[in-house]
Amino acid sequence: MDKDFAIPRPLIIILAIFQGITLTLLYQSVEQQVWPGTDSVWLTALITFAISFPLLTYLCVNQGNIKKTLLCVLPFSLLLSLLGAYVGLQQQPSGFFNNGLVLFSFAVTSLIASFKALMYFQHFTSQGTELTQQRELTQISYSSLFTRSWRNFIVFAECVLFVGIFWIILHLGASLFAVLEINIFRELLQESWFVIPTLNLAFGFAIIVFRNITHTADTIATILQTLIKFLLPALTLVSLGFLATLPFTGLTALWETGSGSLLVMWLQALTLFFLNAVYQNESHQRPYPNWLHRLIYLGVALLPIYSVISAYGLWLRIDQYGWTVDRCWAFLVWGLLACFCSGYLFGIIKKRDAWLETLSTVNVRMGLVVLLSVLLVNSPLVNFQRLSADSQISRLNQNLVTIEDFDFYYFDRSLGRQGYLAMQALKTELGDSAPEHVAIIDRMYTERHNTANPLNIDEFKTIISYWPNQASFEEKLDDPDALLEAVYDSETDSEWKSYRGNSYYFLTQDLNDDGQVEFIVITEKNHHTSANLWLKENDEWTSRYMTSFNPNKENFLKTDLEKNKIEIVKPKWNKLRIGDVEFRVSQD
Known part of the structure; x- marks a missing residue:
């Protein structure tokens, strides 16, 4: 191997140590609730940089391109971190809502953006003089990008698999030593300052190993491409068969599935992926006989029809119900797939049998469009x-x-x-x-998730309404505070209870015609209204659950109580008791 292309092992080990220490400190800041763990903007930005910069450097750097790699990877990682800061802002004000969905989408789109950018970085850093770089950047071959993309994916997957197996072995060893009552290893595996750096060092070591044997990645890629070569004709036949039957069946059955547009776009995406896996060498490769080759490019030429079908389905939903996050994502995916399909159709119209000559141009340019798109969706421009x-x-x-x-x-x-x-x-x-x-x-929107600052009894009093009024309610009690404390303890006995944001109504009514009032506490939430009957037994307050019937999903009883819309309703059917067995008619 040329020394210029040798992997700089010391640099990778240093980066792995840096990454391990940084992620450990960030994790502990969250655990200890100190900055930046208390600031989602800085926390998300720093985690993004600590993951993206070392990872991209691992996969791109060689002995002879360290400076070029840093010039590419560092600005890109900083850009991802800025986007991460904006995503972190979407978590504020903290405690009032859970916005994990945007964090998940940021993680996925950042991974896709890094994967796409890495191919172009590797192309740029592998060139010679600056003049040569400028010339080569205008002549990027899809074939070279394709080879790099498969290699990067397989090397990354191998490293993840290695780290996973390594971690399993550590746990196995800890369990075996625990049998001998030597618990030091099990305790180590529970410490973040040991776990995070260890896994990062293992990943760095795996990068060195698998990048030195990239021929294995190329072999795996060849095997997968061979399988896809046999799947592409089958997928094309399915696509053409569906289009052939569509004029007779119509679109109604497709829309009745509730995911018709999604199914159509999946068919498009799989066809495009299989097509590019088979024809990555552009016009120089004809893996099929001419008749089959033409059948496939007929299927490709008709793919824009699927774009029209899915666009119509999306338009129907948006026109009926407006835009949602899911429909925004669907529109983005639709737009990208439509651009790919239209580009291929243009090449087929222009070149006919030689349409593969345009494949590289479309894919290289659309690769940059995809990269820009997945970055923009995490920015203020496209939220x-x-x-x-x-x-x-x-x-x-x-x-x-x-x-x-x-x-x-x-x-x-x-x-x-x-x-x-x-x-x-x-x-x-x-x-x-x-x-x-x-x-x-x-x-x-209440701080219902803020278990570190639980609702105190004075705050609890502010969300209580009394009927007919507080004075009338309390005068029927020897010790009003005792009942209040009993209800408060019941509502706050678990940190998982969502008592913040509830409304509580304290009522008195004689429910059994014994001349004595009963004390009822109604708990009102957005999705559920319940009630408990509170009784004093042996000088202690206990509660009994009251079944409720709420056909109209009423969730604001305060207005009805203020208008005194309250009455005692006798049961329509009395209970039947035979011995100790009771029967009652269910209420409709």
């Missing part, structure tokens, strides 16, 4: 959560959906910070005109 929030609020303002049918919970469930900001603005707009909907928003 799918903000676009979705604006779309749903616009539908409400245009009376396309009524306030009663408006999906408040989607904002809390799927839109994170953007949903929170939109709901606060809507709450201000509603004012006193719709108190029940304001209550829904207030309950959605």
